Amino acid sequence: MRLAVFGAGAVGRSVVELASEYGHVVTAVADSTSAAVDPEGVDPAAVLDRKEREGSVGDAAPGDALAASYDALVEATPTTLGDAEPGFSHVRAALEADRHVVLANKGPVAERYDDLRALERDSAGSVLFEATVGGAIPVLSTIRDFGPAHIAAARGVLNGTANFILSRMAAEGLGYEHVLAEAQDLGVAEADPTFDVDGTDAALKCVILANVLGDGGYALEDAEVTGIRDIPGSALELAAEDGQTVRLIGEASPDRVRVGPRLVPQNGTLAVTGTRNIVQLETENAGSLNISGRGAGGPETATAVLSDVSRLR
């Protein structure tokens, strides 16, 4: 397939780098200020090198990438709330041109799911978005395989940064601010960690899960969200005395979305450590199914994007 990749952050760059391994060709790459376009396929190394050295991916304008020849648009620009722009406009342009869309950007699927499905219904293209939930973990394709009607609920640890902080606090007996600073030093938490520690990122993923399980109707404002900022170290010590620990657990069902700190057994399935993610699906006929793996990272998320692209063939 010929891919037009929008967004040149960690995920977009990894898609450009790995596409050929999966048998695909990148015919356009755009970041917020520039684009590289070549109907025969851009040179991935040259584009990535230029991005690193000069901050731009090429000499063309970002809009030129939308006009390029491609079979699937990969939307990997930063997630925005509300109208989910500019990602949503990229998606709209691709679907109106009867092209496929693969999303790593959570905005359009979390905030404008019903608009997205309406555009897809009128298009010869399809929309896939495995990369928006749980990075490399194949959550959405598993739900699709079982059939959403046969999954009662999904829950799990969906934010690696919050999980890293909680597991370090529990293991080392350290306070929130101390571990947050450590996580920032390690690059696990961003300078402004709000999106992760307030539960917004996990909530967006749960909203996407609820949209898939219930066929739409959810946006971020429908989620009940509590973050991890106010958890005292003493709460983790108290939990440990009882063989428990605290994790930021997201839950999605066709009629409810919520994210918040919950007590879970210390050696239990949901108590993954570090930045790992886990999703537990409650199936109708086959009990619970657990899938865990790396929930973020450029190559990990790019792998999910490229698996989606392969599904479109």
Next chain:
Amino acid sequence: MRLAVFGAGAVGRSVVELASEYGHVVTAVADSTSAAVDPEGVDPAAVLDRKEREGSVGDAAPGDALAASYDALVEATPTTLGDAEPGFSHVRAALEADRHVVLANKGPVAERYDDLRALERDSAGSVLFEATVGGAIPVLSTIRDFGPAHIAAARGVLNGTANFILSRMAAEGLGYEHVLAEAQDLGVAEADPTFDVDGTDAALKCVILANVLGDGGYALEDAEVTGIRDIPGSALELAAEDGQTVRLIGEASPDRVRVGPRLVPQNGTLAVTGTRNIVQLETENAGSLNISGRGAGGPETATAVLSDVSRLR
């Protein structure tokens, strides 16, 4: 889809029972001595009731089911070694008639994989076999989504009976014979537990994984297999002192298949308890991915069969 179901054990019966929930119609059911055939769809309740009361599924001969109208043949007769008959002949007949095949029977995929793929190449039908490895756990579809070339190896706990015995021995400090008898009482182990405790069942699943990862070439005779009969309770006690326990671990890569008791961390990912299964995939670009769930059982395995059927659409 119209399904012809071969085999009326726990899995075959559950497929008959659940098919309509997934939008499919069962037009034929066969056990080893009888068949029920109806081009409009058999009455699932009547067939299952008759099987329970009389031991047969209908008045027709088993061969009549092969001549029935169907889109996909579901092969759920018992796994046999060597020539994998009679399952293999059912599969051959369906593919030669350009019909699809979904296998729950491990024999044809473990023992005659290359023959099976050759028949598939000459057929308009496709072969899927998610149910042969790990019951409800979507191992094979995950490998297909990532692309077998991007998975270096698969390992895990693939036999629930052996895992039940080992986890009970470790938790209760009981000997092998004692726990085996208990497992037989509970219906977790069969009267003749050889297939499970000698590692044969896990080895067949690993052979299937190796065939998928390496595009064929493996049969049971290529696997190095050690069972769990000879593990003394004292070995588990010794392991526990060091925070370890013993699990029957199967490993498959494109160049090796082996099954045997291995030390694993007591609270580690691979130390699932009871009859649960887990598979760990080593991916090329996305680290390790763990999937755990119910590895056996009628409805669980039938769910995997019906997910495969849905993929054929």
